[in-house]
Amino acid sequence: MTKLSNKFSQLSKSSKIWIIVSVLIVLGAIFILIKAKKAEENLPTAKTYSITVSTLKLEKGKVSLTLPYLAQTQNDMDVNLASKIAARVDYVKNSGVFVKKGEIIAKLDATSIEANQKSIESQLAAAKTALKNLEATHKRTLELLAVKGASIEQSEMEESKIAELEAKVESLTQNLNDVTNTLTYAIIKAPVDGMISKNTVNVGDMIMPGQPVATISASSDYYLMLYVPSNLKVYNVFVQNKSYPAIPLNTTMNGLTAYRVNVEPGGMMTGERVEVNVEVFNGEGIKIPFDAILNRNNKSYVFVKENEKATPVEINIIQDGEDGAVISNNELVGKEIVVAKQDILLTLLSGASIKTEEK
Structure with missing residues (x-):
């Protein structure tokens, strides 16, 4: 101690002042810390408030999710109408028109088909007349042949010609049926009630078989x-x-x-x-709202109310819908669960107390 006193006395006046000030600063800092600690110890304990939440009592019953x-x-029944013949368009309905089934949509020029039809009708009439006359002649030939007034050769020749005429009549009849059917294609009718939604031809257009004419949207x-x-x-x-x-x-x-x-x-x-x-x-199922579910780490939880606390319980979701989900946890039937936003549910994980919202 004497040595320290001697060393201190040997210091210059300014050094002595600096040492004294430093010591005073340290002592002041220690005094301030002690006072702050005492003030902190005297502060009142912070109050904790319960979180007000809504609850839902789980029941099992008939559930529908959408x-x-x-x-x-x-x-x-929508149809696309097309031409089955090559012809010029004489008439066609405009798009945007409502039509009934059987109503005429378009008319095609059938002049050439009608001319062909008349030609076949004339040929058929001539063939039928020739056949009728030959059959009458052959009948007389057979009568004469019975009395040896005609030859067998003549009879066989007539039978051959009759067969040829019968084949010709049959062929012309088939041709006439085909032409008559083709003539019906010159008038295009609506197969259903509906709206002409699209028109692809105009009057005067030359169209070919298979070319679209109009589209009808059924009603x-x-x-x-x-x-x-x-x-x-x-x-x-x-x-x-x-x-x-x-x-x-x-x-x-x-x-x-x-x-x-x-x-x-x-x-x-x-x-x-x-x-x-x-x-x-x-x-049958247990339906819960989405606001009752907390999703964490790919698992889902609900908070079961137990006095003033909410205990997290893992749930198994069977199916979710627009307004909720169905779970398979039958052990939760009759329990009250917390219904709140996600931030409140996260707060409940820390063990915060709850208070049921007054209804």
Whole structure:
């Protein structure tokens, strides 16, 4: 201690002042820390508040779940009319016109067909007359042959000519039927009630066999085509709040299973997209809202109310829909679960206390 005093006395005046100030600063800092610690110890304990939540008592019963989808309107009665003959267009209805079944859509120039028909009719009439006369002659020949007034050669020659004329009459009759049928193609009629949605020819156009003339969109027998994932079971389809059965077509498109939905007519158009609700679950089950489910690490949980605490319980989701999900946890029937937003459910994981919302 004496040595330190001697060394201190040997220091210059400024050094002594600096050492004294440093010591005072350190002592002041220690005093401030001690005072702050005492003040902190005297602070009141922070209050914890319970989180107000809604709860839902789980019950098992009849459940229906739906998902929104888009279906496409189709109609097998829609027709594309085409010409079956080569002719000039004399008349055609405009697009946008509603037509009834059997109404004339277009008329084609049939002058050449009619001329051919008359020519065949004349040939047929002549052949029938010749056949009738030859049959009468042959009848007399047979009578004369019986009394040896005619030769067998003459009789056989007449029979040969009769056979030729019969074949000619038969051929001309077939030709006349063909021409008569072809003549009907000159008038194109609507096979169904509907709207002429497309017109592809004009009056005066020369068209060939197979060339399109008009398209008719039928006014009835519409149905919806629905495509859903193959792992999704479809029970019914709701269209404008009406339920219709979904008929599986046992075919797929781009990996999606096809269903046909026969709907009541209601101003639909072919190719129109219609919003529908597909029923994906129908049966006994436990339904819970999505606000009751917390998803963490590919697992799903609900929070069961136990006094003032909420205990997380892992659940098994059978099927989810637009407004909730169905679970298979029968042990939760009769339990109250918390219904809240995801941030509140996450807070409950820390063990926060809860208070039931007053109803």
